Amino acid sequence: MTQTKVIVIGSGFSGVSAATSLADKGYSVTVLEKNSTPGGRARSFSAQGFTFDMGPSWYWMPDVFESYFNKFGKRSSDYYNLKRLDPSYTVAFGEDDFVDIPASLDKLRTLFESLEKGSAAKLDAFLEQAAYKYEVGINQLVYKPGRSLTEFMSLKLLFDVLRMDVFQSFHKHIRRFFSHGKIIKLMEFPILFLGALPENTPALYSLMNYADIILGTWYPMGGMYKIVEGMVQLAEEKGVTFLYNQDVKGIDVEDGQVSSVITATDTFYTDVVVASADYHHVEKELLPPSYQSYSDSYWENRVMAPSSLLFYIGVNKRLKNLQHHNLFFDEDFGPHAREIYTHPKWPTKPLFYVCAPSVTDPTVAPEGCENLFLLIPVAPGLQDTEEQREKYYNLVMDRLERLTKQEIRSAVIYKRSYAHQDFISDYNAFKGNAYGLANTLKQTALLKPRLKSNKVKNLFYTGQLTVPGPGVPPSLISGQVVAKEVEKEFKAPDKIYINPKTQMHGAV
Numbered sequence: 445m446t447q448t449k450v451i452v453i454g455s456g457f458s459g460v461s462a463a464t465s466l467a468d469k470g471y472s473v474t475v476l477e478k479n480s481t482p483g484g485r486a487r488s489f490s491a492q493g494f495t496f497d498m499g500p501s502w503y504w505m506p507d508v509f510e511s512y513f514n515k516f517g518k519r520s521s522d523y524y525n526l527k528r529l530d531p532s533y534t535v536a537f538g539e540d541d542f543v544d545i546p547a548s549l550d551k552l553r554t555l556f557e558s559l560e561k562g563s564a565a566k567l568d569a570f571l572e573q574a575a576y577k578y579e580v581g582i583n584q585l586v587y588k589p590g591r592s593l594t595e596f597m598s599l600k601l602l603f604d605v606l607r608m609d610v611f612q613s614f615h616k617h618i619r620r621f622f623s624h625g626k627i628i629k630l631m632e633f634p635i636l637f638l639g640a641l642p643e644n645t646p647a648l649y650s651l652m653n654y655a656d657i658i659l660g661t662w663y664p665m666g667g668m669y670k671i672v673e674g675m676v677q678l679a680e681e682k683g684v685t686f687l688y689n690q691d692v693k694g695i696d697v698e699d700g701q702v703s704s705v706i707t708a709t710d711t712f713y714t715d716v717v718v719a720s721a722d723y724h725h726v727e728k729e730l731l732p733p734s735y736q737s738y739s740d741s742y743w744e745n746r747v748m749a750p751s752s753l754l755f756y757i758g759v760n761k762r763l764k765n766l767q768h769h770n771l772f773f774d775e776d777f778g779p780h781a782r783e784i785y786t787h788p789k790w791p792t793k794p795l796f797y798v799c800a801p802s803v804t805d806p807t808v809a810p811e812g813c814e815n816l817f818l819l820i821p822v823a824p825g826l827q828d829t830e831e832q833r834e835k836y837y838n839l840v841m842d843r844l845e846r847l848t849k850q851e852i853r854s855a856v857i858y859k860r861s862y863a864h865q866d867f868i869s870d871y872n873a874f875k876g877n878a879y880g881l882a883n884t885l886k887q888t889a890l891l892k893p894r895l896k897s898n899k900v901k902n903l904f905y906t907g908q909l910t911v912p913g914p915g916v917p918p919s920l921i922s923g924q925v926v927a928k929e930v931e932k933e934f935k936a937p938d939k940i941y942i943n944p945k946t947q948m949h950g951a952v
Contacts, residue, residue, distance in 0.1 A: 447472035448936045451714040456484025458907040459720030461923025467682040470936040476690040488669035493810035494758040503662040508917040523674025524664040532661035533769035560624035574654035586912035609647035617647035639749020639882035713945040723909035725872035737898040749879035755818040758858030765848040770798040788823035824875035828864035880908025
Protein backbone atom coordinates (compact mmCIF):
# COMPACT_ATOMS: atom_id res chain seq x y z
CA MET A 445 0.00 0.00 0.00
CA THR A 446 1.30 3.45 -0.93
CA GLN A 447 2.64 5.50 1.96
CA THR A 448 1.40 8.99 2.78
CA LYS A 449 4.10 11.42 1.70
CA VAL A 450 5.20 14.21 4.02
CA ILE A 451 7.54 17.09 3.22
CA VAL A 452 9.19 18.74 6.22
CA ILE A 453 10.65 22.18 5.47
CA GLY A 454 13.69 22.77 7.67
CA SER A 455 15.94 20.49 9.73
CA GLY A 456 16.07 22.30 13.05
CA PHE A 457 15.16 20.43 16.23
CA SER A 458 11.43 20.67 15.60
CA GLY A 459 11.71 19.58 11.97
CA VAL A 460 13.86 16.52 12.70
CA SER A 461 11.64 15.64 15.66
CA ALA A 462 8.49 15.82 13.52
CA ALA A 463 10.11 13.91 10.66
CA THR A 464 11.31 11.08 12.90
CA SER A 465 7.99 10.82 14.72
CA LEU A 466 6.08 10.57 11.42
CA ALA A 467 8.50 8.12 9.80
CA ASP A 468 8.18 5.92 12.87
CA LYS A 469 4.43 5.77 12.22
CA GLY A 470 4.86 4.67 8.62
CA TYR A 471 4.88 7.93 6.67
CA SER A 472 7.28 8.54 3.81
CA VAL A 473 9.15 11.63 5.01
CA THR A 474 11.53 13.91 3.17
CA VAL A 475 13.22 16.88 4.85
CA LEU A 476 14.16 19.84 2.66
CA GLU A 477 16.95 21.89 4.21
CA LYS A 478 18.01 25.30 2.91
CA ASN A 479 21.58 25.00 4.19
CA SER A 480 24.28 22.45 3.48
CA THR A 481 24.04 20.79 6.91
CA PRO A 482 21.17 19.97 9.29
CA GLY A 483 20.42 21.58 12.64
CA GLY A 484 18.97 24.99 11.86
CA ARG A 485 20.21 27.45 14.46
CA ALA A 486 22.08 24.57 16.12
CA ARG A 487 24.52 24.13 13.26
CA SER A 488 28.26 23.90 13.81
CA PHE A 489 31.37 24.92 11.91
CA SER A 490 35.11 24.40 12.21
CA ALA A 491 37.98 26.80 11.52
CA GLN A 492 41.71 26.69 12.31
CA GLY A 493 41.28 23.67 14.56
CA PHE A 494 38.36 25.15 16.54
CA THR A 495 34.85 23.68 16.48
CA PHE A 496 32.09 26.19 17.21
CA ASP A 497 28.45 25.53 18.04
CA MET A 498 26.65 28.30 16.20
CA GLY A 499 23.54 28.64 18.36
CA PRO A 500 22.24 26.81 21.46
CA SER A 501 24.91 26.21 24.07
CA TRP A 502 22.90 25.22 27.17
CA TYR A 503 21.74 21.64 27.71
CA TRP A 504 18.85 21.85 30.17
CA MET A 505 15.89 19.52 30.79
CA PRO A 506 17.77 16.28 30.09
CA ASP A 507 14.55 14.37 30.78
CA VAL A 508 12.96 15.89 27.65
CA PHE A 509 15.81 14.63 25.46
CA GLU A 510 15.79 11.24 27.17
CA SER A 511 12.04 10.93 26.69
CA TYR A 512 12.45 11.75 23.02
CA PHE A 513 15.01 9.03 22.37
CA ASN A 514 13.15 6.54 24.59
CA LYS A 515 10.09 7.01 22.39
CA PHE A 516 12.02 5.22 19.63
CA GLY A 517 13.58 2.57 21.87
CA LYS A 518 16.84 4.47 22.19
CA ARG A 519 18.77 6.45 24.79
CA SER A 520 20.61 9.72 24.41
CA SER A 521 23.80 7.84 25.36
CA ASP A 522 23.42 5.81 22.17
CA TYR A 523 24.36 8.97 20.30
CA TYR A 524 26.33 11.25 22.63
CA ASN A 525 27.87 11.39 26.10
CA LEU A 526 26.67 13.91 28.66
CA LYS A 527 28.67 15.55 31.44
CA ARG A 528 27.03 17.50 34.25
CA LEU A 529 28.76 20.82 34.79
CA ASP A 530 29.85 21.87 38.27
CA PRO A 531 29.69 24.76 38.75
CA SER A 532 26.63 24.97 36.53
CA TYR A 533 27.72 28.48 35.56
CA THR A 534 29.32 31.56 37.05
CA VAL A 535 27.91 35.07 37.34
CA ALA A 536 30.12 38.15 37.31
CA PHE A 537 28.46 40.96 39.24
CA GLY A 538 31.53 43.19 39.03
CA GLU A 539 35.29 43.27 39.45
CA ASP A 540 36.40 40.61 41.99
CA ASP A 541 32.74 39.72 42.46
CA PHE A 542 32.20 36.36 40.72
CA VAL A 543 29.67 33.86 42.06
CA ASP A 544 29.89 30.21 41.03
CA ILE A 545 26.52 28.45 41.00
CA PRO A 546 27.13 24.97 42.40
CA ALA A 547 25.45 21.86 41.00
CA SER A 548 24.73 20.66 44.54
CA LEU A 549 21.44 21.89 46.02
CA ASP A 550 22.91 21.84 49.53
CA LYS A 551 25.77 24.08 48.42
CA LEU A 552 23.34 26.40 46.66
CA ARG A 553 21.25 26.66 49.85
CA THR A 554 24.42 27.61 51.72
CA LEU A 555 25.22 30.24 49.09
CA PHE A 556 21.73 31.75 49.33
CA GLU A 557 21.86 31.78 53.12
CA SER A 558 25.19 33.64 53.00
CA LEU A 559 23.53 36.36 50.94
CA GLU A 560 20.17 36.60 52.70
CA LYS A 561 19.33 35.08 56.08
CA GLY A 562 16.40 32.67 55.83
CA SER A 563 16.64 32.38 52.07
CA ALA A 564 17.64 28.69 52.14
CA ALA A 565 14.25 27.73 53.55
CA LYS A 566 12.55 30.08 51.09
CA LEU A 567 14.46 28.42 48.26
CA ASP A 568 13.05 25.07 49.39
CA ALA A 569 9.52 26.45 49.34
CA PHE A 570 10.07 28.09 45.96
CA LEU A 571 11.44 24.88 44.44
CA GLU A 572 8.55 22.83 45.82
CA GLN A 573 6.17 25.03 43.83
CA ALA A 574 8.48 25.02 40.83
CA ALA A 575 8.63 21.21 40.86
CA TYR A 576 4.83 21.04 40.62
CA LYS A 577 4.85 23.53 37.74
CA TYR A 578 7.53 21.53 35.94
CA GLU A 579 5.59 18.29 36.32
CA VAL A 580 2.35 19.76 35.00
CA GLY A 581 3.87 22.24 32.57
CA ILE A 582 6.46 20.02 30.88
CA ASN A 583 4.64 16.71 31.09
CA GLN A 584 1.14 17.97 30.28
CA LEU A 585 0.66 21.56 29.09
CA VAL A 586 3.49 21.77 26.57
CA TYR A 587 2.19 18.70 24.77
CA LYS A 588 -1.16 20.40 24.11
CA PRO A 589 -1.47 21.44 20.45
CA GLY A 590 -3.27 24.69 21.37
CA ARG A 591 -6.00 24.26 18.78
CA SER A 592 -9.08 24.37 21.02
CA LEU A 593 -10.19 25.46 24.48
CA THR A 594 -11.51 21.96 25.05
CA GLU A 595 -7.92 20.80 25.50
CA PHE A 596 -7.88 22.70 28.79
CA MET A 597 -11.40 21.97 30.02
CA SER A 598 -10.79 19.19 32.53
CA LEU A 599 -11.42 20.33 36.11
CA LYS A 600 -8.06 18.94 37.21
CA LEU A 601 -6.18 20.79 34.51
CA LEU A 602 -8.03 24.04 35.24
CA PHE A 603 -7.13 23.58 38.91
CA ASP A 604 -3.52 22.89 37.94
CA VAL A 605 -3.39 26.03 35.78
CA LEU A 606 -4.66 28.17 38.66
CA ARG A 607 -2.07 26.66 41.01
CA MET A 608 0.72 27.48 38.58
CA ASP A 609 0.43 31.27 38.87
CA VAL A 610 -0.30 31.74 35.19
CA PHE A 611 -1.80 35.17 35.85
CA GLN A 612 0.97 36.45 38.14
CA SER A 613 4.20 37.88 36.77
CA PHE A 614 7.51 36.17 37.33
CA HIS A 615 8.81 39.51 38.67
CA LYS A 616 6.28 39.58 41.52
CA HIS A 617 6.55 35.86 42.18
CA ILE A 618 10.32 35.95 42.78
CA ARG A 619 9.99 38.89 45.15
CA ARG A 620 7.50 36.99 47.29
CA PHE A 621 10.40 34.78 48.31
CA PHE A 622 13.60 36.82 48.04
CA SER A 623 14.76 40.41 48.48
CA HIS A 624 18.53 40.29 47.97
CA GLY A 625 19.50 41.81 44.63
CA LYS A 626 21.97 39.09 43.66
CA ILE A 627 19.53 36.29 44.43
CA ILE A 628 16.82 37.99 42.41
CA LYS A 629 19.19 38.31 39.43
CA LEU A 630 20.18 34.67 39.75
CA MET A 631 16.57 33.54 39.88
CA GLU A 632 15.42 35.76 37.04
CA PHE A 633 18.24 34.70 34.75
CA PRO A 634 16.70 31.43 33.39
CA ILE A 635 13.63 33.15 31.97
CA LEU A 636 15.85 35.31 29.76
CA PHE A 637 15.78 32.22 27.53
CA LEU A 638 12.04 32.84 27.09
CA GLY A 639 12.54 36.20 25.45
CA ALA A 640 10.52 38.56 27.66
CA LEU A 641 10.87 40.79 30.70
CA PRO A 642 10.17 39.19 34.09
CA GLU A 643 7.32 41.69 34.48
CA ASN A 644 5.64 40.26 31.35
CA THR A 645 6.43 36.58 31.87
CA PRO A 646 3.93 34.36 33.73
CA ALA A 647 5.17 32.98 37.05
CA LEU A 648 4.43 29.55 35.59
CA TYR A 649 7.95 29.73 34.20
CA SER A 650 9.57 29.28 37.60
CA LEU A 651 9.64 25.76 36.20
CA MET A 652 12.80 26.97 34.46
CA ASN A 653 14.42 27.45 37.87
CA TYR A 654 13.57 23.85 38.69
CA ALA A 655 15.23 22.79 35.45
CA ASP A 656 18.28 24.89 36.28
CA ILE A 657 18.73 23.99 39.94
CA ILE A 658 17.39 20.45 40.28
CA LEU A 659 17.85 18.89 36.84
CA GLY A 660 21.15 20.65 36.26
CA THR A 661 23.27 22.03 33.44
CA TRP A 662 24.82 19.44 31.17
CA TYR A 663 27.11 19.34 28.15
CA PRO A 664 27.26 16.78 25.33
CA MET A 665 30.94 16.05 24.84
CA GLY A 666 32.03 17.17 21.40
CA GLY A 667 29.53 20.04 21.40
CA MET A 668 25.83 20.71 21.11
CA TYR A 669 25.94 19.63 17.47
CA LYS A 670 26.32 16.05 18.72
CA ILE A 671 22.60 16.20 19.57
CA VAL A 672 21.79 17.16 15.98
CA GLU A 673 24.00 14.38 14.62
CA GLY A 674 22.29 11.88 16.93
CA MET A 675 18.81 13.01 15.99
CA VAL A 676 19.59 12.91 12.26
CA GLN A 677 21.13 9.44 12.60
CA LEU A 678 17.99 8.23 14.38
CA ALA A 679 15.78 9.85 11.74
CA GLU A 680 17.67 8.13 8.96
CA GLU A 681 17.39 4.84 10.84
CA LYS A 682 13.62 5.37 10.69
CA GLY A 683 13.75 6.00 6.94
CA VAL A 684 13.72 9.82 6.76
CA THR A 685 15.38 11.28 3.66
CA PHE A 686 17.35 14.51 4.08
CA LEU A 687 17.98 16.75 1.06
CA TYR A 688 20.32 19.71 1.58
CA ASN A 689 20.82 22.99 -0.31
CA GLN A 690 17.09 22.92 -1.05
CA ASP A 691 15.93 26.50 -0.54
CA VAL A 692 12.14 26.40 -0.77
CA LYS A 693 10.87 29.14 -3.08
CA GLY A 694 7.13 28.50 -3.02
CA ILE A 695 4.23 26.28 -1.97
CA ASP A 696 1.58 25.42 -4.55
CA VAL A 697 -1.98 25.23 -3.19
CA GLU A 698 -4.87 23.71 -5.14
CA ASP A 699 -8.43 23.68 -3.78
CA GLY A 700 -7.25 24.56 -0.28
CA GLN A 701 -4.57 21.88 -0.10
CA VAL A 702 -0.82 21.93 -0.74
CA SER A 703 -0.06 20.05 -3.92
CA SER A 704 3.69 20.63 -4.12
CA VAL A 705 6.70 22.35 -2.61
CA ILE A 706 9.00 24.15 -5.03
CA THR A 707 12.73 24.69 -4.57
CA ALA A 708 15.17 26.38 -6.91
CA THR A 709 15.87 23.08 -8.67
CA ASP A 710 12.96 20.69 -8.01
CA THR A 711 9.25 20.29 -7.44
CA PHE A 712 8.23 17.92 -4.64
CA TYR A 713 4.67 16.60 -4.70
CA THR A 714 3.29 15.72 -1.30
CA ASP A 715 0.23 14.79 0.76
CA VAL A 716 1.21 16.81 3.84
CA VAL A 717 3.63 19.64 4.59
CA VAL A 718 5.16 20.37 8.00
CA ALA A 719 6.90 23.76 8.03
CA SER A 720 9.74 23.91 10.53
CA ALA A 721 11.11 26.98 8.78
CA ASP A 722 10.35 30.48 10.04
CA TYR A 723 6.53 30.69 10.36
CA HIS A 724 6.34 34.29 9.15
CA HIS A 725 8.52 33.51 6.12
CA VAL A 726 6.43 30.50 5.13
CA GLU A 727 3.20 32.49 5.50
CA LYS A 728 4.22 35.71 3.80
CA GLU A 729 6.79 34.57 1.24
CA LEU A 730 5.94 30.99 0.27
CA LEU A 731 2.13 30.85 0.34
CA PRO A 732 -0.19 32.59 -2.13
CA PRO A 733 -1.76 35.68 -0.43
CA SER A 734 -5.26 34.19 -0.37
CA TYR A 735 -4.00 31.28 1.75
CA GLN A 736 -2.17 33.32 4.38
CA SER A 737 -3.73 33.07 7.85
CA TYR A 738 -2.22 36.17 9.47
CA SER A 739 -2.03 39.80 8.33
CA ASP A 740 1.03 42.04 8.25
CA SER A 741 -0.36 43.95 11.23
CA TYR A 742 -0.71 40.72 13.20
CA TRP A 743 2.97 39.95 12.76
CA GLU A 744 4.04 43.53 13.48
CA ASN A 745 2.19 43.36 16.80
CA ARG A 746 3.87 40.14 17.95
CA VAL A 747 6.35 40.49 20.80
CA MET A 748 9.50 38.86 19.54
CA ALA A 749 12.23 37.35 21.65
CA PRO A 750 15.60 39.06 21.24
CA SER A 751 18.05 38.70 18.46
CA SER A 752 21.71 38.22 19.29
CA LEU A 753 25.06 39.60 18.34
CA LEU A 754 27.41 36.62 18.44
CA PHE A 755 31.15 36.27 18.23
CA TYR A 756 32.97 32.99 17.64
CA ILE A 757 36.52 33.45 18.87
CA GLY A 758 39.62 31.26 18.86
CA VAL A 759 42.35 32.23 21.34
CA ASN A 760 45.90 30.88 21.15
CA LYS A 761 46.31 30.49 24.91
CA ARG A 762 44.37 29.17 27.89
CA LEU A 763 42.40 31.77 29.85
CA LYS A 764 41.86 32.20 33.56
CA ASN A 765 38.80 33.17 35.60
CA LEU A 766 36.31 31.61 33.18
CA GLN A 767 34.03 28.61 33.62
CA HIS A 768 32.17 26.78 30.86
CA HIS A 769 29.17 29.18 31.14
CA ASN A 770 29.72 32.78 32.26
CA LEU A 771 27.08 35.49 32.73
CA PHE A 772 28.31 39.08 32.96
CA PHE A 773 25.79 41.01 35.04
CA ASP A 774 28.17 43.81 35.92
CA GLU A 775 25.75 46.38 34.46
CA ASP A 776 22.12 47.09 35.33
CA PHE A 777 19.78 44.86 33.32
CA GLY A 778 16.93 47.40 33.50
CA PRO A 779 18.24 49.82 30.84
CA HIS A 780 19.44 46.96 28.64
CA ALA A 781 16.03 45.27 28.87
CA ARG A 782 14.25 48.47 27.90
CA GLU A 783 16.59 48.80 24.90
CA ILE A 784 15.50 45.32 23.84
CA TYR A 785 11.76 45.37 24.56
CA THR A 786 10.45 48.88 25.18
CA HIS A 787 12.51 51.27 23.07
CA PRO A 788 14.42 49.01 20.67
CA LYS A 789 17.93 50.20 19.90
CA TRP A 790 21.50 49.05 20.16
CA PRO A 791 22.24 48.80 23.91
CA THR A 792 24.29 51.32 25.81
CA LYS A 793 25.74 49.03 28.48
CA PRO A 794 24.70 45.49 27.58
CA LEU A 795 24.86 42.41 29.71
CA PHE A 796 26.56 39.56 27.90
CA TYR A 797 27.29 35.84 28.06
CA VAL A 798 30.50 33.94 27.39
CA CYS A 799 30.64 30.21 26.73
CA ALA A 800 34.08 28.59 26.95
CA PRO A 801 33.39 24.93 26.08
CA SER A 802 37.11 24.20 25.89
CA VAL A 803 37.15 24.46 29.70
CA THR A 804 35.20 21.18 29.68
CA ASP A 805 35.99 19.67 26.28
CA PRO A 806 39.54 19.64 24.85
CA THR A 807 38.30 18.46 21.44
CA VAL A 808 36.77 21.83 20.48
CA ALA A 809 40.07 23.75 20.41
CA PRO A 810 43.70 23.02 19.53
CA GLU A 811 45.91 22.07 22.47
CA GLY A 812 46.73 25.07 24.64
CA CYS A 813 43.97 27.19 23.08
CA GLU A 814 40.55 28.43 24.16
CA ASN A 815 37.24 28.37 22.30
CA LEU A 816 34.94 31.31 23.12
CA PHE A 817 31.33 32.01 22.14
CA LEU A 818 30.18 35.54 23.07
CA LEU A 819 26.53 36.57 23.00
CA ILE A 820 24.90 39.97 23.48
CA PRO A 821 21.07 39.96 23.54
CA VAL A 822 19.77 42.75 21.31
CA ALA A 823 16.41 43.90 19.98
CA PRO A 824 15.19 42.28 16.75
CA GLY A 825 14.76 44.45 13.69
CA LEU A 826 17.82 46.66 14.22
CA GLN A 827 20.07 47.89 11.44
CA ASP A 828 23.05 45.57 11.51
CA THR A 829 26.38 46.82 10.17
CA GLU A 830 29.99 45.69 10.43
CA GLU A 831 30.78 48.97 12.22
CA GLN A 832 28.19 48.19 14.91
CA ARG A 833 29.51 44.68 15.33
CA GLU A 834 33.09 45.87 15.77
CA LYS A 835 32.00 48.56 18.23
CA TYR A 836 30.32 45.97 20.45
CA TYR A 837 33.15 43.49 20.11
CA ASN A 838 35.54 46.03 21.59
CA LEU A 839 33.04 47.17 24.21
CA VAL A 840 32.52 43.61 25.45
CA MET A 841 36.18 42.66 25.22
CA ASP A 842 37.15 45.73 27.26
CA ARG A 843 34.90 44.52 30.07
CA LEU A 844 35.84 40.85 29.70
CA GLU A 845 39.54 41.63 29.92
CA ARG A 846 39.07 43.97 32.88
CA LEU A 847 36.82 41.61 34.84
CA THR A 848 38.88 38.46 34.20
CA LYS A 849 42.17 40.39 34.62
CA GLN A 850 43.91 39.27 31.44
CA GLU A 851 44.77 40.34 27.91
CA ILE A 852 42.68 38.43 25.35
CA ARG A 853 42.41 40.40 22.11
CA SER A 854 46.11 40.13 21.26
CA ALA A 855 45.78 36.31 21.50
CA VAL A 856 42.75 36.06 19.18
CA ILE A 857 43.66 34.04 16.10
CA TYR A 858 40.13 33.51 14.78
CA LYS A 859 37.06 35.75 14.92
CA ARG A 860 33.67 35.58 13.23
CA SER A 861 30.60 37.66 14.01
CA TYR A 862 26.94 36.76 13.49
CA ALA A 863 23.84 38.95 13.89
CA HIS A 864 20.50 40.03 12.38
CA GLN A 865 21.47 39.87 8.73
CA ASP A 866 22.91 36.40 9.18
CA PHE A 867 19.77 35.13 10.94
CA ILE A 868 17.75 36.48 8.02
CA SER A 869 20.07 35.12 5.35
CA ASP A 870 20.52 31.65 6.88
CA TYR A 871 17.10 31.07 8.48
CA ASN A 872 14.73 33.67 6.98
CA ALA A 873 14.25 34.79 10.58
CA PHE A 874 11.49 37.38 11.08
CA LYS A 875 13.20 40.67 11.99
CA GLY A 876 16.43 38.73 12.42
CA ASN A 877 15.21 37.20 15.69
CA ALA A 878 17.31 34.51 17.34
CA TYR A 879 14.83 32.86 19.73
CA GLY A 880 11.37 33.16 18.18
CA LEU A 881 8.23 34.46 19.85
CA ALA A 882 8.45 35.78 23.41
CA ASN A 883 6.58 33.73 26.03
CA THR A 884 4.30 36.49 27.32
CA LEU A 885 0.86 35.77 28.77
CA LYS A 886 -0.80 37.10 25.60
CA GLN A 887 1.35 34.76 23.49
CA THR A 888 0.82 31.52 25.39
CA ALA A 889 -0.86 28.30 24.19
CA LEU A 890 -4.00 29.20 22.18
CA LEU A 891 -2.70 32.73 21.68
CA LYS A 892 0.33 31.65 19.65
CA PRO A 893 0.24 31.27 15.86
CA ARG A 894 -1.61 28.00 15.23
CA LEU A 895 0.29 24.83 14.46
CA LYS A 896 -2.18 24.08 11.64
CA SER A 897 -2.96 26.55 8.88
CA ASN A 898 -6.44 28.06 9.10
CA LYS A 899 -6.75 28.04 5.30
CA VAL A 900 -4.71 25.11 3.98
CA LYS A 901 -5.96 21.68 5.00
CA ASN A 902 -2.68 19.81 4.85
CA LEU A 903 -0.21 22.47 6.04
CA PHE A 904 1.15 22.32 9.59
CA TYR A 905 3.73 24.39 11.45
CA THR A 906 6.25 23.50 14.12
CA GLY A 907 9.07 25.27 15.95
CA GLN A 908 9.74 28.34 18.04
CA LEU A 909 7.01 30.59 16.58
CA THR A 910 4.21 28.19 17.49
CA VAL A 911 3.42 25.92 20.45
CA PRO A 912 4.94 25.37 22.91
CA GLY A 913 7.51 28.13 22.32
CA PRO A 914 11.22 29.00 22.06
CA GLY A 915 14.16 26.93 23.22
CA VAL A 916 15.62 23.55 22.33
CA PRO A 917 13.45 21.30 24.56
CA PRO A 918 10.21 23.09 23.52
CA SER A 919 11.21 22.79 19.85
CA LEU A 920 11.89 19.09 20.33
CA ILE A 921 8.43 18.74 21.87
CA SER A 922 6.83 20.89 19.16
CA GLY A 923 7.85 18.39 16.51
CA GLN A 924 6.27 15.53 18.42
CA VAL A 925 3.06 17.49 19.00
CA VAL A 926 2.60 18.37 15.33
CA ALA A 927 3.33 14.78 14.28
CA LYS A 928 0.41 13.60 16.42
CA GLU A 929 -1.86 16.19 14.82
CA VAL A 930 -0.82 15.05 11.34
CA GLU A 931 -1.46 11.45 12.33
CA LYS A 932 -4.99 12.30 13.54
CA GLU A 933 -5.98 13.86 10.22
CA PHE A 934 -3.83 12.05 7.69
CA LYS A 935 -3.53 8.53 8.94
CA ALA A 936 -0.90 6.22 7.51
CA PRO A 937 -1.61 4.13 5.54
CA ASP A 938 -5.39 4.83 5.68
CA LYS A 939 -5.19 8.29 4.16
CA ILE A 940 -7.96 10.85 4.37
CA TYR A 941 -6.43 12.84 1.51
CA ILE A 942 -4.06 11.63 -1.17
CA ASN A 943 -2.52 14.06 -3.60
CA PRO A 944 -2.73 12.11 -6.88
CA LYS A 945 0.45 13.83 -8.04
CA THR A 946 2.46 12.02 -5.34
CA GLN A 947 1.80 8.83 -7.24
CA MET A 948 3.40 10.25 -10.39
CA HIS A 949 6.74 8.97 -11.67
CA GLY A 950 9.62 10.82 -10.10
CA ALA A 951 7.61 12.36 -7.25
CA VAL A 952 9.34 12.52 -3.90
